[in-house]
Amino acid sequence: MKIIDKLVNWSRIKSPWVIHFNTGACNACDIEIVATLTPLFDIERFGCILRGTPRHADVLLCSGPVTRQIRDRIVRIYEQMPEPKFVVAIGTCACSGGVFQGCYNIQGGLDSVIPVSAYIPGCPVRPEAIIDGVVKLLSTLEMKEEAA
């Protein structure tokens, strides 16, 4: 691995910018994501910062089962993100559809629409679990660096 690649990878690990999108969730996971950003849990100490547009973001945090209305929009948002991009499914609904399995307007889990890098189950996910999931996702990048 060249020194410039190492530098790029280091900066990627140290400042993952996130975007949050609600794909049909009940708001519970969304408020826990915001709680993760606020002082008690403070995910900003890992360099995470919430961005408003997918074009600035490295990590897409999605909560909720994918509804039929959202399906096309989530694909468009995913395609707008620059490479390399990571998707985190937050909550049991985003992982598998959860309690909404079998509803007529539900597409299923997030991985039925876009590729997912990390799954964080829970109903709703605790902020500690979100931090753990994001840190584990970042540590895979570190391992990639060691392997190269």
Added chain:
Amino acid sequence: MSRVTIPLGPQHPALKEPANFSITVAGEKILSTSSRLGYNHRGMEKACEERTYIQDMYLLERICGICSHSHSTAFVQTVEEIAGLDVPRRALYIRTLIGELERIHSHLLWLGVAGHEIGFDTLLMYSWRDREVVMDLLALLCGNRVNYGINTIGGVRRDITAEQIAGALRDMDILEERTRYYIDIATSEPSFIARLAGVGYISREDAVRLQAVGPTGRGSNVAIDIRATDPYAAYGEVDFKVITDSHCDVYGRAVVRLLELMESYRIVRQVLKEMPDGPVTVKAPRKIPAGEAVSRVEAPRGEDVHYVKGNGSDKPERVRVRASTMANIQAVNKMMENNNLADVPIIIAAIDPCFSCTDRCVRVIGGKREDLGWRDLRRHGISWYRKHWGIDFGELNRKLHSLRGER
């Protein structure tokens, strides 16, 4: 000045949930808006018909993660009414307690979001830090921070102990002191008042006409509060004031929510002190008899109505939910008129919208929408029957007229 229509959403930094507003502006002034919902529609009312009553309770709790206790309370109240269950008083007190703690967490959450939308991020960080006090208390009492799962048909699932009561009373003192500070900011900080006063004005008449509920209506001086007008759980036995404000703008709604926090602390203290002894649940039958009932609950965002129709089996025949944002969303379009485009996020945030509560399925049959009066409907009916069944109403009409002796 030429008109421009700006779409807002479904993905937008100002929206925490997917919704779409199309805003027509001339320069910076908003001329009109229309909202499009349905991105969060999951089909829960239909899903309830395929699940048992107990499963429905957990499903309906997940309509909305912020007012989850209100939804499950409204649902279990309807089922208890159909089944004729007599819920123990201690269970009613615990329901009231969790309902008020939920209101505290929701209003503190709203205060932070409102602060964020007006560029006052310090307020977001402060109020969300203090909100963790009540979240910890909810986790202690219910076992989960959000989606508490404390209700069950016939009572509540967990009793609370004397140590928990003492801890809750201590937490109320901390929160009350912090809320005093926020009320002080809201009433004396010039930038906060200047940013919110006059924004999103809706008069009392309009608020009544457009059926605004909850703090949105109370901020326009409409004194509706289901806790006082149609008491449920233990609200009939506690003393509290219905907070109203006559500012009729976003500032009024902020003041109402902050003062309601103080009332909530009073209610929580009374409930904790006067908690009766006894069991917390009665045994509920698995099969609920046939019948129907409606129940109203004051969610943090306003009135929440549940309707359940049972058919004697262990699954309901019909469940209908009217959540509070559904009632308030019409008022938003009115509020936005004649405001600046930059005020849109705070006006939307001021009703504390919850689109996951609101999204309904509306099917427009055919490509275009049209309004039909009675005359048009009659004409449509005649042509439909002529086309599909070959019935000629002209002949029938003539016979009818001749029978009546008319020409």
